[in-house]
Structure formats: structure tokens, C-alpha cells
Amino acid sequence: xxxxxxxxxxxxxxxxxxxxxxxxxxxxxxxxxxxxxxxxxxxxxxxxxxxxxxxxxxxxxxxxxxxxxxxxxxxxxxxxxxxxxxxxxxxxxxxxxxxxxxxxxxxxxxxxxxxxxxxxxxxxxxxxxxxxxxxxxxxxxxxxxxxxxxxxxxxxxxxxxxxxxxxxxxxxxxxxxxxxxxxxxxxxxxxxxxxxxxxxxxxxxxxxxxxxxxxxxxxxxxxxxxxxxxxxxxxxxxxxxxxxxxxxxxxxxxxxxxxxxxxxxxxxxxxxxxxxxxxxxxxxxxxxxxxxxxxxxxxxxxxxxxxxxxxxxxxxxxxxxxxxxxxxxxxxxxxxxxxxxxxxxxxxxxxxxxxxxxxxxxxxxxxxxxxxxxxxxxxxxxxxxxxxxxxxxxxxxxx
Ligand code: HEM
Numbered sequence: 268x269x270x271x272x273x274x275x276x277x278x279x280x281x282x283x284x285x286x287x288x289x290x291x292x293x294x295x296x297x298x299x300x301x302x303x304x305x306x307x308x309x310x311x312x313x314x315x316x317x318x319x320x321x322x323x324x325x326x327x328x329x330x331x332x333x334x335x336x337x338x339x340x341x342x343x344x345x346x347x348x349x350x351x352x353x354x355x356x357x358x359x360x361x362x363x364x365x366x367x368x369x370x371x372x373x374x375x376x377x378x379x380x381x382x383x384x385x386x387x388x389x390x391x392x393x394x395x396x397x398x399x400x401x402x403x404x405x406x407x408x409x410x411x412x413x414x415x416x417x418x419x420x421x422x423x424x425x426x427x428x429x430x431x432x433x434x435x436x437x438x439x440x441x442x443x444x445x446x447x448x449x450x451x452x453x454x455x456x457x458x459x460x461x462x463x464x465x466x467x468x469x470x471x472x473x474x475x476x477x478x479x480x481x482x483x484x485x486x487x488x489x490x491x492x493x494x495x496x497x498x499x500x501x502x503x504x505x506x507x508x509x510x511x512x513x514x515x516x517x518x519x520x521x522x523x524x525x526x527x528x529x530x531x532x533x534x535x536x537x538x539x540x541x542x543x544x545x546x547x548x549x550x551x552x553x554x555x556x557x558x559x560x561x562x563x564x565x566x567x568x569x570x571x572x573x574x575x576x577x578x579x580x581x582x583x584x585x586x587x588x589x590x591x592x593x594x595x596x597x598x599x600x601x602x603x604x605x606x607x608x609x610x611x612x613x614x615x616x617x618x619x620x621x622x623x624x625x626x627x628x629x630x631x632x633x634x635x636x637x638x639x640x641x642x643x644x645x646x647x648x649x650x651x652x653x654x655x656x657x658x659x660x661x662x663x664x665x666x
Contacts, residue, residue: 295413304384326401327465333398341570360427407514417577469494519549
């Protein structure tokens with residue numbers, strides 16, 4: 268008896284632990300990288316500070332990038348994936364093509380994070396932190412970003428086309444798009460306040476400034492000067508005409524004055540349900556800030572991949588399997604270089620390509636400049652110790 272009881276108890280504890288583990292795996296946590304990458308937040312903040320100092324609009328662009336990631340199959344970094352032979356991704360979907368920007372900033376942050384904490388932090392989490400930092404750097408509220416998202420291995424152009432609301436949406440449609448992501452009308456109204464920063468293209472507000480009645484006439488006439496009724500699709504206008512690079516509540520003041528840039532913006536103040544909230548935010552920055560921060564946390568929780576789902580992508584633009592295929596190509600190229608002289612150590616740096624310790628591999632050498640090509644990559648390098656270099660490219664049977 269004395270022996271059986273602890274065993275049973277142990278079994279129960281183990282079961283409870285296992286159940287607990289599976290629940291925990293599905294949740295995000297603010298301390299997820301505390302041990303694994305303790306400098307993560309400061310690495311992201313410093314790169315974002317540089318990017319926003321360089322171009323304040325980048326704070327807006329990264330925020331939108333996060334929104335467009337989260338609304339399409341969850342906050343899983345899928346928007347960052349380039350199209351490849353196995354899927355057509357989200358970058359060229361209608362709402363994103365020629366519009367979403369900031370991919371290069373994410374690449375820079377990812378490179379810095381990889382340098383400090385290799386293969387540890389997901390692109391999805393980097394984006395969540397960068398979006399928060401962009402808002403803060405432009406004067407907006409801060410919030411604690413829950414972490415532990417993993418990266419998708421695939422992306423879907425059709426999901427991007429069907430999950431993101433367009434600028435011509437009615438209030439009812441906007442509410443439906445948000446409800447589909449478990450975000451309520453209040454979240455919709457608060458999150459739309461993101462349009463207090465950033466720019467939109469003429470093609471997205473043309474119909475509003477020429478055809479809608481619920482727009483201030485002077486405001487419409489001003490915009491019509493730079494956004495003609497046809498042509499000039501890419502001409503930009505600020506989403507918040509007052510303070511386009513300050514994260515404040517001016518967006519709501521604009522709506523009350525019928526100076527929302529997009530049809531969808533003005534729908535939030537159009538004689539119906541969201542009017543009271545828009546008025547409240549227009550006079551109370553603190554209320555807006557608090558609701559915006561809360562809604563961002565909710566948005567960041569949309570269907571994350573956690574536990575053993577997804578992966579920690581090494582390059583935000585490519586799934587790891589694809590990356591391996593690329594390094595295989597490099598290997599292929601390396602193995603095409605046949606070593607015929609005796610050489611124990613060769614270290615050649617060629618951009619991202621490193622040929623290291625190639626002893627045992629045969630190659631032919633005939634001049635002192637060696638030219639290699641791998642996909643788009645091509646460069647010259649010198650091998651000083653060896654005379655008479657010439658490369659003979661032969662395809663290794665291994666590949
Ligand atoms: C409510 C539905 C929404 C619609 C219909 C909508 C639509 C748009 C459109 C059409 C643009 C301009 C794109 C262009 O002309 O290239 C834009 C820009 C932007 N959107 Fe939204 N959006 C919505 C919600 C949100 C949310 C929830 C966020 C973030 C929390 C957000 C953040 C932004 C930002 C920051 C920009 C400016 C980006 C830049 O300057 O690069 N939007 N949005």
C-alpha cells in the first residue's frame with residue numbers, strides 16, 4: 268500500500284503534467300525567449316529605431332504588415348514568404364501587391380536576431396515586436412507582446428485575397444471580417460485607429476473622394492487635385508491629414524469632421540453604431556490608446572502556430588526546407604569544383620557562401636582568379652597560396 272500510493276500519485280501527476288504541457292504549448296507568453304534570447308527585445312527595438320528614424324512611415328508599414336499577417340491564417344509570418352515553386356504566396360495578393368512594404372526591415376531585424384540567437388526566434392514573433400515598437404516610436408501606446416509563435420511553412424494567395432477587408436467595405440462587411448477573427452466591433456474601431464499613421468494610394472480612395480456624399484467637400488476637392496478621376500493610381504495621400512507620422516487620436520477627429528481618407532474609415536462614423544465610440548476616441552486619447560493596445564494583443568493572438576507546429580524559419584522569406592534546397596545548390600556548385608592538387612585547408616569567403624575545409628575534394632587549378640556562380644550569385648575571389656588556378660566544372664554524380 269505504502270508503495271502503490273505514491274506510484275499512483277506519480278502517474279496522476281505525470282498525466283496532469285502532460286495535459287498541462289499540451290495546454291501551455293498552445294499559449295503565448297511574454298517570457299518565452301527570456302532564457303533563450305534575452306536581448307531579443309532590445310535588438311528589435313534598436314533596428315526599428317533606425318528604420319523609423321530613417322523613414323517615419325516605416326512604423327506604419329510594419330504595423331500594417333503585422334495586421335496582414337495575422338488576418339491571413341493567423342500570425343505565422345506567412346506574409347513574409349516569397350512565392351516559390353510549391354506555392355503562390357501572399358505578397359502578390361490584391362491587398363498586398365505594390366502596397367505592403369517593410370520586408371527588407373524585417374530581414375535586417377531577423378539577421379541581427381540570428382546573429383545573437385541562431386535558429387531561436389520566429390519571424391512571426393519578430394513582426395509582432397516590430398509592429399509594437401513602430402507604434403511606440405511614433406508616439407503611440409505600448410503593450411506587452413506575448414511570444415512563442417512559430418512560422419508557417421507555406422502561404423496562400425487566395426487566403427490573403429479573401430481574408431483582408433478592402434477600402435470600399437461597408438461597416439457591416441468590416442464587422443464581419445473582424446468577427447471572423449474573433450474581434451468585435453470595438454476592436455474594429457480601435458484597430459482602425461492605426462490609420463492615424465501612414466499613407467494610401469489614390470486607387471484606394473478615388474471612389475470615396477469622387478462618389479461619396481459623407482465627405483467634407485473642401486477635403487475631397489483638395490485630394491482630387493493630386494488624385495485624378497483616372498490615372499495617378501499610385502499617388503499617395505496621408506491617412507491622417509493632420510499628423511501622418513504621429514500615433515495619436517487625430518484619425519477619429521478626422522472622421523467626426525468627415526475627413527476620413529478611405530470609404531471604410533468613414534463608415535465608422537456614418538450615423539450608425541460606431542459613432543459614439545469614434546466620438547469618445549476623438550476627444551480621449553487615453554481611451555483610444557488603451558483600447559488600441561488591448562486590441563493589438565487580441566489581434567496578435569489570432570491562430571498562432573505553437574509547440575511543434577510550424578518551424579523557426581532561418582530566413583523570413585523562405586521555409587527552411589527551401590533554404591536547404593538552396594544550400595544544396597551551393598553544395599552542388601562546391602562539389603563541381605574538383606580538387607586535383609593536394610590541399611588541406613581552403614577558406615574562401617564569397618558573400619554568403621563559405622567554402623571551408625575542402626580537403627579530400629579534387630579540383631583543377633590554372634589561373635589565380637576563380638569565378639563561381641550559384642544561382643544569381645557570382646563573384647571573383649583569390650586564392651593566394653596556390654598558383655595556376657583554373658576551375659573545371661563537372662557535375663558531381665551525388666546531385
Ligand atoms: C478596418 C479595415 C481596414 C481596411 C479596409 C484597411 C485598408 C487599408 C488601405 C486600403 C490602405 C492603403 C494601402 C495602399 O493604398 O497601398 C491601408 C493602409 C494602412 N493600414 Fe489599413 N485597413 C484596415 C485596417 C487596418 C488595421 C487593423 C491596421 C493595423 C492595426 C491597419 C494599418 C494600416 C497602416 C498603418 C497603413 C499605412 C501603411 C503604410 O503607410 O505603409 N489597417 N489600409
